Amino acid sequence: MKILxxxxxxxxxxxxxxxxxxxxxxxxxxxxxxxxIDSKRMMIYIVRVCAPNIKKVL
Structure with a gap:
C-alpha cells in the first residue's frame, strides 16, 4: 500500500x-x-478488445 x-x-x-x-x-x-464512467450508477464500463463484451466494474 506504500505505492498508493x-x-x-x-x-x-x-x-x-x-x-x-x-x-x-x-x-x-x-x-x-x-x-x-456512469457517475449516477457509480459504474465504469470497460470495452474489451479481445472479447466482444463489456465489463462492468465498481
Whole structure:
C-alpha cells in the first residue's frame, strides 16, 4: 500500500486507487474515456478488445 500513499499528484493517485480497487488491467485504464464512467450508477464500463463484451466494474 506504500505505492498508493507515496504519490503527491492527485490525478496519479486517483488512477492508482481505481486500478487497485476495481481490479482493472493497466491497458483497460489507459483506454478509459470519460463517457465510460456512469457517475449516477457509480459504474465504469470497460470495452474489451479481445472479447466482444463489456465489463462492468465498481
Amino acid at each position: 500513499n507515496d504519490h503527491s499528484n492527485t490525478k496519479h493517485k486517483a488512477i492508482l486507487y481505481l486500478i487497485y480497487s476495481s481490479g482493472l488491467r493497466v491497458s483497460e485504464v489507459v483506454r478509459l474515456k470519460a463517457k465510460d
